[in-house]
Amino acid sequence: MTKKQVQESYNNYVMNTYKRNDVAIKSGKASRAQGVDGEGYIDFTSGIGVNALGFCDEEWANAIAEQAKLLNHTSNLYYIEPCAQLAEGLSKVTGLGKTFFCNSGAEANEGAIKVARKRSFDKYGKGRGRIITLQNSFHGRTITTLAATGQEVFHNYFFPFTEGFSFAEANNIESMKSLLGDDVCGVLIELVQGEGGVVPLNKDYVQAVKALCREHDLAFMIDEVQTGIGRTGSFFAYEQFDVKPDVVTFAKGIGGGLPLGGFIANEEYSNVLGPSDHGTTFGANPIVCAGAVVVLNRVAKQEFLTEVKHKGEYIKERLLKLPHVKSVSGLGMMIGIELGCKATAAELSQKCHENGLMILTAKAKLRMLPPLTISYAEIDEGLKILEAVLTNAQ
Ligand SMILES: Cc1ncc(COP(=O)(O)O)c(C=O)c1O
Structure with missing residues (x-):
């Protein structure tokens, strides 16, 4: 054509x-x-x-071609070697715990939001589901991740949006403090606001957000969909801010050109979700994971x-x-x-x-x-x- x-x-x-x-x-x-x-x-x-x-x-293309000839898809009702290799590799590289795999950044953030809300529900009961994100953020195009996105321009047409998000001014810890309350369960931030104009956060601010999360027992979640997988010069950008999240979300770079996303949780958050709490048909597809193992092994050096x-x-x-x-x-x-x-x-x-x-x-x-x-x-x-x-x- x-x-x-x-x-x-x-x-x-x-x-x-x-x-x-x-x-x-x-x-x-x-x-x-x-x-x-x-x-x-x-x-x-x-x-x-x-x-x-x-x-x-070439190495990535060969890995997915070989995997395509061996096993294309099984569903998550079976154990699959490339998924095991990838999850183990991600845990070793980050020092975090378990990973949930899905297909995109929006889906990764949706999952992280569910983890924060369920962990809070398990510990404190109903009524503690609000999540603070930042003004000028971008977290995805689903109804919930649009609601989590701190830009008014995205809060149009598709009403009703998911409730339970408020937006703090970036790099202003007082703004976040003013939004705290008994109903808050977590914070979700990008470290460099990509779609918002490539705006990095200050290191002091990010550390203060983490401290606030610890003080109020909130899930400290970082959206590394764009910043992750080596993009900023460390495997995850949070390493350069000297903080470790409870949950980090990723997508984009990990699949090397095939759709793959997910979130990795620390030990405490790794077992919040159990059977039937969350899932997706295509997540951790063997072909995609075989390619992602090549990406991980090359980038995490x-x-x-x-x-x-x-x-x-x-x-x-x-x-x-x-x-x-x-x-x-x-x-x-x-x-x-x-x-x-x-x-x-x-x-x-x-x-x-x-x-x-x-x-x-x-x-x-x-x-x-x-x-x-x-x-x-x-x-x-x-x-x-x-x-x-x-x-x-x-
Ligand atoms: C920080 C961030 N989060 C989430 C997303 C949404 O990812 P996806 O388009 O894979 O759903 C993006 C996409 O640009 C992003 O930059």
């Missing part, structure tokens, strides 16, 4: 829920993609922080993570020298670019795509989430395209 034919099919048969770039991708390898009409792209998006090892990593940090610093340094770049935010290879020109981030992103660079936006910023394995040469090549676009911008 040509790009035009693909686009026509989308217009006729795919629901119109995304503002898509004028690009139809046919194939990809590492940090390069090729369009259906043969044009090439450097990838600064990794499928919105998903392709941790880039497009079609100190040299790999240090390299992510170095590449992130290299990119930031280079970005700050480009025209119209006012500031650069983020951690590791999760990067937001504040612009000082008339052209909007969406317009600049469009120009980048026209010139062979896949890039993202977050609110008014350009956003970069390159594959963690991107080479310095590919970074330079992509930044050259961005520089030319910014140079020509008004």
